Amino acid sequence: xxxxxxxxxxxxxxxxxxxxxxxxxxxxxxxxxxxxxxxxxxxxxxxxxxxxxxxxxxxxxxxxxxxxxxxxxxxxxxxxxxxxxxxxxxxxxxxxxxxxxxxxxxxxxxxxxxxxxxxxxxxxxxxxxxxxxxxxxxxxxxxxxxxxxxxxxxxxxxxxxxxxxxxxxxxxxxxxxxxxxxxxxxxxxxxxxxxxxxxxxxxxxxxxxxxxxxxxxxxxxxxxxxxxxxxxxxxxxxxxxxxxxxxxxxxxxxxxxxxxxxxxxxxxxxxxxxxxxxxxxxxxxxxxxxxxxxxxxxxxxxxxxxxxxxxxxxxxxxxxxxxxxxxxxxxxxxxxxxxxxxxxxxxxxxxxxxxxxxxxxxxxxxxxxxxxxxxxxxxxxxxxxxxxxxxxxxxxxxxxxxxxxxxxxxxxxxxxxxxxxxxxxxxxxxxxxxxxxxxxxxxxxxxxxxxxxxxxxxxxxxxxxxxxxxx
Amino acid sequence: xxxxxxxxxxxxxxxxxxxxxxxxxxxxxxxxxxxxxxxxxxxxxxxxxxxxxxxxxxxxxxxxxxxxxxxxxxxxxxxxxxxxxxxxxxxxxxxxxxxxxxxxxxxxxxxxxxxxxxxxxxxxxxxxxxxxxxxxxxxxxxxxxxxxxxxx
Numbered sequence: 001x002x003x004x005x006x007x008x009x010x011x012x013x014x015x016x017x018x019x020x021x022x023x024x025x026x027x028x029x030x031x032x033x034x035x036x037x038x039x040x041x042x043x044x045x046x047x048x049x050x051x052x053x054x055x056x057x058x059x060x061x062x063x064x065x066x067x068x069x070x071x072x073x074x075x076x077x078x079x080x081x082x083x084x085x086x087x088x089x090x091x092x093x094x095x096x097x098x099x100x101x102x103x104x105x106x107x108x109x110x111x112x113x114x115x116x117x118x119x120x121x122x123x124x125x126x127x128x129x130x131x132x133x134x135x136x137x138x139x140x141x142x143x144x145x146x147x148x149x150x151x152x153x154x155x156x157x158x159x160x161x162x163x164x165x166x167x168x169x170x171x172x173x174x175x176x177x178x179x180x181x182x183x184x185x186x187x188x189x190x191x192x193x194x195x196x197x198x199x200x201x202x203x204x205x206x207x208x209x210x211x212x213x214x215x216x217x218x219x220x221x222x223x224x225x226x227x228x229x230x231x232x233x234x235x236x237x238x239x240x241x242x243x244x245x246x247x248x249x250x251x252x253x254x255x256x257x258x259x260x261x262x263x264x265x266x267x268x269x270x271x272x273x274x275x276x277x278x279x280x281x282x283x284x285x286x287x288x289x290x291x292x293x294x295x296x297x298x299x300x301x302x303x304x305x306x307x308x309x310x311x312x313x314x315x316x317x318x319x320x321x322x323x324x325x326x327x328x329x330x331x332x333x334x335x336x337x338x339x340x341x342x343x344x345x346x347x348x349x350x351x352x353x354x355x356x357x358x359x360x361x362x363x364x365x366x367x368x369x370x371x372x373x374x375x376x377x378x379x380x381x382x383x384x385x386x387x388x389x390x391x392x393x394x395x396x397x398x399x400x401x402x403x404x405x406x407x408x409x410x411x412x413x414x415x416x417x418x419x420x421x422x423x424x425x426x427x428x429x430x431x432x433x434x435x436x437x438x439x440x441x442x443x444x445x446x447x448x449x450x451x452x453x454x455x456x457x458x459x460x461x462x463x464x465x466x467x468x469x470x471x
Numbered sequence: 472x473x474x475x476x477x478x479x480x481x482x483x484x485x486x487x488x489x490x491x492x493x494x495x496x497x498x499x500x501x502x503x504x505x506x507x508x509x510x511x512x513x514x515x516x517x518x519x520x521x522x523x524x525x526x527x528x529x530x531x532x533x534x535x536x537x538x539x540x541x542x543x544x545x546x547x548x549x550x551x552x553x554x555x556x557x558x559x560x561x562x563x564x565x566x567x568x569x570x571x572x573x574x575x576x577x578x579x580x581x582x583x584x585x586x587x588x589x590x591x592x593x594x595x596x597x598x599x600x601x602x603x604x605x606x607x608x609x610x611x612x613x614x615x616x617x618x619x620x621x622x623x
Contacts, residue, residue, distance in 0.1 A: 023499055030495060034488055041481045082499055089492060331482035356486065363489040370496045 017450040020081040021073050027085035028065045035061060035092025038332055042100045045333030060121060061092065064128050075135045076445035080378060083444065086371040087422055087437050091430070093364065094423035095120055096332070097351050104338035116344055116425055123427035127434030134438035141443045145202040145386045152199030158192035163245035175417055176246040189251045190432035194439070197397060200259055201390040204266035212267035224271065232272070235259040236279045247293050250404060250416035256280065257400050262393045301414040314341050318350035318409055329357025344425035346417060349409045372399045375440050382447035391443045394436050529581045530609045530622035538618030539565055547583070552576040554615060568592045568616030576607070583607045583622055592616060
């Protein structure tokens, strides 16, 4: 499919395709403005005066986005204009909430020690560096498909490392998903996620004809042959292993969900979704029967108030926070989000819900929605199958992760310990998600770039029988 | 008292700011959908070229008048024109309702005939389903899925 000259985009070679870089600049400016406003409001509400470091923070944060914008202008001029502003406003809000929780910790205990917001700003800088590196090095997203199997292996190794390492290095709060070296802690699973999505995309583009066509129809559903179940079963087993050896419900669910949905996108067979759901149900049942840590999560989810003094305390506090926030919230700096344990990383959505209320939390969700929509749109428009699947997978990964996290915070789903992308405190998550957006920006540049106009025909028109249409 | 007012201004002002951002983002999305390339391509008047042309012997171009490829033109020659989703078709359709080898237009002595190549959803010439080869007059719409073609 998709030969350039029957492509609707190429119908008028004369028209100038808008790059929309100035729109992006304006939106980025707006995002920085929102962040600065939020910072000022927090400082004025909590301490009554602006902190002197605010100027440094503002300058640094704005400079990050100026750099990002200039790099995009230079290396991906046709990229989607909304991806980066959405990321900017989300990470700005995240930094503000982390700073706000820092202030709360300082007020409770002046000796509270280090603040986390400057650390997070440093991680954002690392993330921007990764973003720039990917855009500069990766000039065409199709190059990734050449390294797909390598990346798949890297992803698996990254995923497996914490399980192999001794618990003293890899375990925090019961989840063995960390590498803690010399004061730094990294969650390799966040990077594994992206590597595996690239691998899934390349693998499924290769094999999708087999997975989609060889099927028989049972009760209106096209069921795949038994042996084609291999890949989905393999991923299922890997997710279960992650659950067993790393005790991490979140990564396990994330991995399996992404694969099943990418399988569905690649083959257009709804039966894969049903098979995935079936496998998930079986896995969930087994895990509940066999593993204590899963049972604790499920029990606290079903009735958090019964366990409010033990495992359910966090969730109960989060629900109280959301309830206190109400429709319009307590105002930035006006609530008590520090009452929720680990509010900065796992429960930052509860902090936002408490201080900005339902309207604020929904606004944040809609901004994520814009990000995801632009990703899916990129997937629709881009011409090559690998790019389509990769963009679809990456966009879905963000949406799925957000759904699982918010579900956990609001009590809709069992708690998982995934991070809210871009907002939550955590270096690995932030850096990895910047990498994810860099790949999306690269694909969207390819998607929106006009097809290069074909060279003018040299031969006389009379000799040319028809205009050449196929590529 | 004034402090309380200021706090309320902060509280609602910030929410307003957030939603204004979303509003601005939606405007960009809308411009992308309706004001961008897609709109411009769709508004190309396909008829613009037709009237000024002197009528020689028979039609000279095949024009897509509806569907995702609206505005596409193919100069007619001696060779038959293959229409379908297959990559080697003369006109590659991206229509879900088109078969990979859907229909063929053939030139017989300056006149064009349309033939259905066993497509799933059929080819229609002026509401009539094409069974055997049918003569196509200039301006008569040929429908394949969401796509409409005509000879000019």
